[in-house]
Amino acid sequence: MSKDASRRKFIRQSAAVAAGSALLTALPGSLRAGAGFAPSDQLNIGLIGCRNRGFDVLREHLAAGGVNCVALCDVDENVLNQRSAELQEKHGQKPTLYKDFRKLLDDKQVDAVIIGTPDHWHCLPAVYACEAGKDVYVEKPLANTIAECDLMAAAAKRYNRVVQVGQQQRSGRVWNDVMAYLKSGELGALRKTDIWANFNYGAGTQKVPDSGVPAGVDYEMWLGPAPERPFNQARFHGSWRHFWAYGGGLMTDWGVHLLDMAFWAKEITTPPPTVLAFGDNRGREDMARETFLTMSVVFPFDGYTIQWNHNGGIQKGPFNRNYGLAFICDKGTLVANREGWEVIPEWDGEAKADKTARKTFEETNNQSSLNHARNFIACVKDRKTPACPIETGRAVAVATHMANIAARTGAYRLDWDAAKGRFAHSKAANQLVRPDYRSPWKLPNV
Structure with a gap:
């Protein structure tokens, strides 16, 4: 057919x-x-x-x-x-x-x-x-x-x-509780959200030479619209996400999950207008990857800032969590990941007391995927x-792609023109907005 x-x-x-x-x-x-x-x-x-x-x-x-x-x-x-x-x-x-x-x-x-x-x-x-x-x-x-x-x-x-x-x-108890608490006003205004994702697998996988296609695999169909390239096990099952033709590394893998929570907290439903990003691949040269080993990204909004940092090849991070979000508010910071959340109060120097109550919740029955x-x-x-x-998924996916594009092109800062569906003042960045499908595959018209 x-x-x-x-x-x-x-x-x-x-x-x-x-x-x-x-x-x-x-x-x-x-x-x-x-x-x-x-x-x-x-x-x-x-x-x-x-x-x-x-x-x-x-x-x-x-x-x-x-x-x-x-x-x-x-x-x-x-x-x-x-x-x-x-x-x-x-x-x-x-x-x-x-x-x-x-x-x-x-x-x-x-x-x-x-x-x-x-x-x-x-x-x-x-x-x-x-x-x-x-x-x-x-x-x-x-x-x-x-x-x-x-x-x-x-x-x-x-x-x-x-x-x-x-x-x-979006269907998990932890995150619905977090959103309810943030929006209750107990912590005051949300100013900024810091996000981090540190995973060993983010360094890529061990380099191996190109090889023959395994028996039973339709590699031509696996590539599909992606550029033609010899088979390599390091670009195949499980590790494809470290190569630009197939995925976007930690930024798109964990970025969509965690950025989604930072967007949800402020009811952001569209891609950000601006991104500032830097990515680095120095270190772990023994590993096969094209996506960034380390990355720092800022999404500035009006009255609200989201900051992202990731490190491949390590498994620890702030607040003794290898991944998570810190929602920084006037009266305290709410720190959360899938395992639970806690409130760290701000100190009131005049009253010599915490500005809000300390709270802790541990998730013992995570059924978000089932829900x-x-x-x-x-x-x-x-x-x-x-x-x-789909529009919720689109907003955060586009944000992660904006970050990767800014870092890949060395632009560091890019401004997104939502009406035109393109970046302002960057030909190099705009060349990465639309995929160049390999024949005979074509991007459909809808």
Whole structure:
């Protein structure tokens, strides 16, 4: 099946669906009333990208209940067969197996898809899924470039699809409690948020020479729209995120999760107007990577500043947490990560007392991923806005790409023109806004 033929088929399907009522258009096939179906029926899900995070997300959806996995797609037959066997053994489900996501999207029994591929493969499956009338759970970051983020948001809107972005902290108890406390006024005004992310894996993986493609792997399909490059295990499973063609390093991997909380605290829903960034790759030259080993970023807003720092190759950080956020307020600082949060009071010199109460909360039952799956399933059925809609995912993904672009080009400061979808006064930066897809893949028009 050619790419153009497949796309035309998607368009025909979308047109046919659009001819029905608005409700029937919105609801997935197996959830529509009539023909023996009720709105409470099982949701049929297909998974695109089965090796790691994608399958973890599928497990959460299965645990949430009300879900059948009817299709799996992966370019690695070894992964595909392993995951299929697990589904049959543990869940009694026998999904149809695909190595080409377009064929999965052509499967009429699939109501919704989970996209757990490397970042460079988020955009096309998501856009074509929306076009085919299927709802989407897409892992973070939303996409690997700014233009792809914009395109995915446009597709979700045009085709009226529910899209949940895998920023599951939005569904976690810790972060909802943090937001409620910050907005209660107990700490006064929020001035600044400091963010840090220190992870050993951020240094990359050990360098190895190029080698032959492993048996069962469709490497041409794995590359997809990315530039042609010889196979190398250090750029493949698990470590692809350290290379610009496929991912954005710690900045996009953990940046979207943590920046999302800094945005949420101030109800920021659009990309920042300005970024200042510096990235460095000196050190750990034995490791394979293109993305930055260390990075410092500032996002200045009106009356509020977000500052980000990351260090690959270490596993400790401020407040004895290797990652987290410090929300700096007038009366105290709230420090948080997924394990819990605490309030460190400011000292009132005149009153010789703390300005606020010291508080501590430890998370003992983190179910954010499960809650996020439950939320997506519910929203597919009732057509409500999910916990992390596509515009929320877009705002923080674009911010992380802005930071990487500023550091990669040496511009250090970039100003974003949201109306034009481009940077002001930087030709080099604007060349990195839109991906240069390798033929025959093309960035669709929506």
